[in-house]
Amino acid sequence: MTDLDRLPDLPVRAVLPDVLAALEGHGTAVLVAPPGTGKTTLVPLALDRGEGRVVVAEPRRLAARAAASRMAALLGEPVGETVGYAVRGDRKVSARTRIEVVTSGLLVRRVQHDPELPGVSAVLLDECHERHLDADLLLALLLDVRAGLREDLRLLATSATVAAGRLAELLGDAPVVTAQARTYPVSLSYRAPARGQRIEAAVAATVRLALSEGDGDVLAFLPGAGEISRTAALLDSLDADVLPLHGRLSTARQDEALRPRSRRRVVLATAVAESSLTVPGVRAVVDCGLARVPRVDHRRGLAGLATVRVSAAVAEQRAGRAGREAPGRAYRCWPEHEQATLPAYPEPEIRTAELARFALELACWSTPDGSGLAWWDPPGEGALAAARSLLVTLGATMSDGAVTPRGRRMADLGLHPRLARALLDGAAAVGARAAAEVVALLDAGAKLTDVEAELRRLRSAHDDAAHRWQRDARRLAGLVKTPGGAEAVDAALVVALAYPERLAHKRSGSAPVYLMAGGTAAELPDGSGLDDAEWLAIAEATRDPGRAQGTIRLAASADEALAVRAAPALLSEVDEVRWDGDVVARHVRRLGAIVLSERPLRNPDPALVHDAVVAGLRAEGLGLVRWSQDTTRLRERMAFLHRVLGPPWPAVDDDTLLSEVDSWLDLSRVRRRSDLANLDAGASLRGLLPWPEAARLDDLAPDRLAVPSGSRHRVDYRGEQPVLAVKLQETFGWTRTPALADGRVPVLLHLLSPAGRPAAVTADLESFWRNGYAAVRADLRGRYPKHPWPEDPATATPTRHTSRRSR
Template sequence: MEFPDLPVRPVLGEVTSALTGHGTSVLVAPPGTGKTTLVPLALAEAGLRVVVAEPRRLATRAAAARMADLLGERVGQRVGYSVRGERKRNRDTVVEVVTSGLLVRRLQADPELAGVDVVVLDECHERHLDADLLLALLLDAREGLRPDLGVLATSATVAAERVADLLGEAPVLHAHARTHPVRVEHVAPHRGERTEPVVSRAIRAALSEQDGDVLVFLPGAGEIRRVTEQLADLSEVDVLPLHGRLPHAQQDSALRQGERRRVVLATAVAESSLTVPGVRAVVDSGLARVSRVDTRRGLSGLATVRVSAAVAEQRAGRAGRQGPGVVYRCWPEHEHSTLPAYPEPEIRVAELTRLALELACWGTPDGSALSWWDPPPSGALAAGREVLRGLGALDDSGGVTDRGRRMAELGLHPRLARALLDGADSVGGQLAAEVVALLDDDGLTGETDVISALSRLRGGGPGTKRWREAVRRLSSQVTGTPRQDGDESLVVALAQPERLARRRGAGSSTYLMASGTAVELPAGSGLRDSEWLAVAIADRSPGRSAGLVRLAAPADEELARRAAPALLSTEDEIAWVDGDVRAARVERLGAITLTTRPLQDPDPARVREALLEGLRAESLELLRWDDDSRRLRQRLAFLHRALGDPWPAADDASLLAAADQWLEPELSHARRRADLRLPAGEALRRLLPWSQAGRLDELAPDRIEVPTGSRIRVDYSAEQPALPVKLQEVFGWRTAPRIADGAVPVVLHLLSPAGRPAAVTGDLASFWENGYPQVRAELRGRYPKHPWPEDPTVAAPTRGTNRRR
């Protein structure tokens, strides 16, 4: 055939030669060069049977339609396609376009890919999870069963070196697009302004300032719907949505140039895989919706993130295909430099339960036997395998079970596969299929309530045709009891048992899920009267501790018990709670408390541990401390500092660690907080080393006799022991006393006759010589009735005045 004069045409022969000669190759070609359509046709013309793997269903259909049109045929003849639930091909088909996920399933069923000569991995730079897995499986198949299988990876970016290495030092070919200059304009949001109004302003500017159609990039169907509403007054322009959940006719309409000017509101599907004709202006919201997992909170799903610089450049390039164009970027110009260079590969950030099941089916549960562009994170993969074990898809050794293979064959996420299989047995295949079809298609409803969404779909609301086709496909794959109305919530709970949730308090819009994560209902939700919820979809915005419920069904405790028996547990809980010992038999569903009954005869050992927990939480002050017991503790602490072993440490941590030595037997008989008011000093004496206990008063005397005969109490509260004594009472002492077998001098706090501090010294001889003269000079006039001898070392000590010695 005569190929159109597109930029990829000059390298078609090189691509064919590279594949027939080397077996693998990489083609780098920007969007619009014709790589998706001309390359497979050229390979087929060379006698090869080709399968093209596309990352999205919309691109799959569009690529097949474009190639069939070039051949002057209908889709399903020499060019066909297959997506989940739909296939158009026959025995004469030589080029088949499929989604990456579907080709993974086909490869699992037939690792040799019989009848296929070349697999084209289109747009591999987008790094979708299914595409990365498909590449790893194809490399493994080439290594063993099909060394003759050709693999061509195409990319819109120049970052092709890594995939070329994976493909065995594959030759890298380049096709260069003929593009026109694209001017960049920034439409910055006003303070606090949402995405949709900014985009709407930019669209109106593009329509007034540029010719041709306007292609708008938005993160999802919800934003597309809201922007469409804000453009309702544009009577002379066709506003068309473009995303993967639309009916085929609407998708096709957006991909054809019309008689009037068009504003095409698209998701990321229009970045590279599709060509939207007639575009001279691009409006870029700067946002994309990507898979994310919050493993700590048990939330996974789609998150809205800023695009990378590479994606922003790719989106802008759509404006320069047919002539000079302009891109309106809906963020401040100074923020552009802060964008990440490239998008994060989905395998690094997504929930990996489905990937874990595919790896188990391939025979390498941890994926270690495969060659990866980026290997799956071990933690996320292990979490996925744990979910699969709970679903019965894996055995204890990590191998796939028959049930697991059946779940994989359904082409659903394993949780939804479980809901379909078990739901069919419980409520009937039809009803289970209806619920699962809704849960599997996040574009079907903007409602929070599963029941009302299903009612609308059953009545013929928007999306009904697509939903009914999915229901028909799913129900044909299962058998079960006849349909039972009113059990929709059970199917939701079977898919996400960890997301069963109970209201936190009367009138509250916050619920606690069985996983332990808090979620909130949005304002105005019709589910606010429900005590229990079966949550299907919940996500969390950055900076918020609680998730937000996007889709849920009303539930009750009976349903929760029925749907999640594996999460039910009953245990005796004896712990320190709210300032006292609580001993209760508690039944829970995951993190949700169902019943609590007091224990009449709790285990004494566990009560003792709870009391120790209380002491750790609220300190040893729970015991009864009088002055004598506090001083005993200080004296023990001093001896430990001064002499070490065998004298025990007396800080909180050490005393708590040794509680079983000094708090027995009192602790073993205690049952509650009040029982801890035991005499601390009496108990503390059990820590005295038996060999040294008799020397306590000798080594750390409670009182020291001074020259007047007074017995003054030693202060052990500071690091150094201190003796507060009136100066006149130590006349005649030449040196300060020493304790702890003479190892530690007592610091003298010398007081005035009125008991006020006059001097502090640990070297009394030095004080008499150097400090005393100054103290004498300052105080003798203030206290003339008290003796102030010139030489206190030979003076008689006294407690009183000159008249009373």
Template sequence: MAHWHTVELPITGVLDELVRTLDAHGTAVLVAPPGTGKTTLVPLALKGRVVVAEPRRIAARAAAARMASLLGEPVGRTVGYSVRGDRKTSRDTRIEVVTSGLLVRRLQHDPELAGVDTVLLDECHERHLDADLLLALLLDARAGLRPDLKLLATSATVAADRLAGLLGDAPVLRVTAATHPVETAYVPPLRGERVEACVARAVRRALSEVDGDVLAFLPGVAEIRRCAALLDGVNVVPLHGRLGSAVQDAALRPGARRRVVLATAIAESSLTVPGVRAVVDSGLSRVPRVDHRRGLAGLATVRVSAAVADQRAGRAGREAAGRVYRCWPEHEHSTLPRYPEPEIRTADLTRLALELACWGVPSGEGLAWWDAPPPGALDAGRAVLRALGALEPPPADRITERGRRMADLGLHPRLTRALLDGAALVGARTAAEVVAVLDDDRTAASVELSTRDADPREARRLAARVEGVRSDHRPPSTAHDATALVVALAYPERLARRRSPGSPVYLMAGGTAAELPEGTLSGAEWLAVAVADREPGRSHGRIRLAARASEELARRAAPTLLVEEDDVRWDGDVVAERVTRLGAITLSGKPLNDPEATRRALLAGLRAEGLGLLRWSADATRTRERLAFLHRVLGEPWPDPTDDAVLAVLDLGAARRRADLAKIDAEHAVRALLPWPAAARFDELAPDRLEVPSGSRIRVDYSGPEPVLPVKVQEVFGWTDTPRLADGRAPVVLHLLSPAGRPTAVTGDLASFWRTGYPRVRSELRGRYPKHRWPEDPFTATPARR
């Protein structure tokens, strides 16, 4: 039973020291590269009852199976595992391998972890959200309830000092291993080549250049499916988290034929794929991301970090010399981020917020975090929980009984709500099938959601959890309606209606526009959108998974989003309606008579488009120019007739729409600005017309920076004093005109003009206009209009 002691791996030499260190300090950090035995030999060497937390279910089962085989026992005796929906343990189990999320749930129900001596946190460097939360809760439990609980954090690549500090200045033990050499080749994509095509090309090259199996990393299941289709005639073995346990286990056993294992990130660490001599790395990974502004949360495809690229490459040298083929240009390798971005910084934190509320610290304050959750994202998560009835109103934000039940189900709170309330509306089986599809992180084969895509085992498990929920509601009329209703219960703000007939763009209740791929869900007016994302640079999101819906279903699924309100605004004209909306989607509207709101809308239109919407006669424009002249020259009490000033005194009368504005004489508003009693001198200080020596009354032009009087030369003979306005403060500039009305001279000093400028004008014009008088002495000549 104890023949595991005879296994010689790099970790073997430090096992005794590690046990002594844990006994002495209670905490420790173990840094060791993949393949050194830290996941399988360390738990066997630890004393007492040990719980090992793994980030993934496949890694948990694989680690348990490997340890059991070293003991010569079946899984479930000394070594067992527990993952969601699958458990193999017994009363004899001393070492239990669990997922991080499951251990969080266990800790919530038993904060003391009664009977557990040591918790081993494996692969801490991956920085999954559940693992970061688990570390914070374990440290809190150890500080208050279980000071004797030993914590061991293990990792392949990690900033060990930071982790050791969190664990109370824990000792750091490092294991180095002589690894087999791994050559690196770069196979960048061709112009326009998709990632799966580039990977398939690199796989065929690896098969021709290297003996043994090939392990290829792709970002997701959809890319694995498409890559497999390109590798005709090759023994392809898929490996990802949503495969059945039997299929996953088969991928982790050597095959009789040469294999190409197409895997997601689950093959990066914690488990060994035997027989691999070559690795093909797409350089991409799919990680949780949330766009809080648009209300889109899901999986995003990102470049891997340098640390992850090194780990993937290391898979080629686990058992012998190997080669890695990197599907990016060599010069781009230095631009990779150093470590993966922690999920807690970028992911949807609704589920984290629920666990923190269950722990009694809704804000997360007081916990020791590797990276504290961003306050904005955590606030957004709590807001969702309140809407789902999982939290009491702020500031308490205490967990409700409904919230505790939601947490116990172990799903994202939105999916838990869909399962619980959906079971009451459409029955446990249908609700469970839809939720099983929604909880699947694969990219669906079709945009249209179908319960046929549900994992039967997971659907049965979920249905059993809510079998007791009884329905008191009218069930939907069709299976399509049932599917859409459950989707809408999970994501009410993603209910969407087509923007216009024939358009592929839908407006979601949350206000985000998203485009439906061509040829899918044709003719659907309404959709219940399950998955949508937005690529950088695109104005619209893109719908990835949805079900046909209807307005009736939308009203039924999201009654809290239904609002009836008065909508009075300017949109090129006055819009005045009483509208019914589902979030941002307008369902109906009827005309509204609200004079005050209409007046505000008209003023908003005038501010947006300008006072040109009013009727501006020549007199109105001149009056405004005259007032602006007095404001420039005299200042107070003469106001500046800006648009805002005019709007402040504008009488809209009975105006109700844009056309009515064109009937309002703007001069009334401008004259309303004239100050009292100074207004009595308006025509004196800024006269509309000036009388010249000929007897003509000529209009003054106030449109420029100085007042201008355009007048023919013959009409001002004998006039030597230049006229001044505004109590003599502003001289008038005379534009002296020819008999044809064309400017011949500009002057602000008539006396000087007659002496020096007039002889030149007389010489130039008397031959051109011989019928007009051009006296030699303009001082004594009689002025005349003609």
């Protein structure tokens, strides 16, 4: 047991009795405490009551190691004694370890192997507000464990934000304990980048300003390792130690960034320093306002990282880092008016990330769709369906979602299912070491586009990235056993085993654009060294907003034989009949969307030909068929009767005619566009007329109407109401507006001047003669004196001629 009196006097210490009492009485609790108040270090030590091991789950490896080191230092011990840690590829524990800090993903694996968690008395879920995918999954699994197996397992969830209501609800209406932070005032200022200025340049300039305006160290937030490297280069001449801090650094370099120095420090960090870590000595924070988060384009099958604006909660946490030990300053690299437009909280990864690994864990838990588990936010149905489909393709699950023995083996490797498949099958094909080197590269990312070139660079380099890659490759090679044989490095094959749908063939033309088997096009960047490759096995591709095709970031040169070997499930041979202006019939051999070979079909299946013609009509429209003026008017009259009378008068709009094309068009002899143009739509359309009602077509919707002058004028049925355009003098003596469809719809009369221009529009002729005619007569009889303008049109003789000719 830990002597609590030896613990430092941090704000959380004051609420430790409340936390312990809540867990004792309820079994679960939520602790709300800002970063730097001691929740990650003091609480686990207080939970060590000698009843079993305390496990602390951290969202990041860097945070897990840092937390263990800090707790061990408080006890005056090295890491691995009372306090230890375990992260992927690195573990420091002993038989004496009572408090173990692990990553959320690693604890998920332990729960999968033994849900009862023997020997564990309490689990602390740290930084729940960050909403990492593994953390959300772990919370759901532990709640299930506690409900069915370990009612005595104590669960404590911690959060740096006060929005803990939903979290407490999930934990069974758990008590919420709040620790008040002892903070100092932080002054805020906004320094938006100049027009066209890159964010690295803006951050570097603001760092210099922060150093000049006060004392202490500076903590600057940037979205990723690339931006950190470029910003560090811009600060090369600075009279201070510029230190990067991100998850891809070695443990020694991460520790170096967290250790105070005699000279002032500028720590350039990713989101890892928002809440999981304490960086002592910081008096100024420079926030670029951006973060890198997982995103996936399900339609194109491209997953990766996207740079997004931070939330208001994250911006507040970042700024708060400046006021931990003394009054501080926070500089935000965006316009002040944009602050109000920031989202309130970060978007949970479970809503945005690719879910294949998550779905494999659910399958291992025997709940492929996640039903029955208590979720903070449930996974999206579309993303989960895509992930489950991929698992079937990789052989990790059956079609019903049940996990296979191979799937359990893949899950045990602790890799994304794609990489697990590449390691297992790649080891059998090219040897464990060769497969492990490629998989380690795919897992960590690369500087170069060419996988082979990047492998050569890493083998000869001596930087942190190379050392980490070599260590990971050795670890992965030890996880798989191969039956022997020579080690033949075939990077493209291993890449293709991980991403079979990203096998790509070069399109014709000068630009290095490739079509992937999944149907997405992607282009090689300049200087990739792969422009001459006819085939590529693509490991990583991104799509920039506004661009139709992706950009290839990492790939290996391949060939057709390798593609067929790596992705036999994507191979198909079919008789393909489609519309391409005319019917095109061919026998096609494909790898997904890529055509490997084709030959013409002499006698294609008539049913396939018919379907292709119908598809052509639906794609290009009914304009492919011949429509005479009379046919068009017939269609308009039929549409009018359907709209007014309904059945049995049929609908004849484009959507209906195209969806029921076989009911009125004979396509049995159509093979070409010219065949469609020769079809008489009128004869076909008349076949849709209902009998015996069709005999009344001219009565209900006549093509022409007789007017008092004796003329017959066409009715326009194109609008909502039928229109009859007629010269005003021809309607003399007409006292009632004619109506169609058995008197249901009055005709809208466009009464024309002698020059054929509209003089009046009315659907109530009687009212017009009584109220409107006098004004029209006064306006027009001076302009058209040769035409009759009687005072009483109801009794006048209708005419289409001038007054003299009428006499």
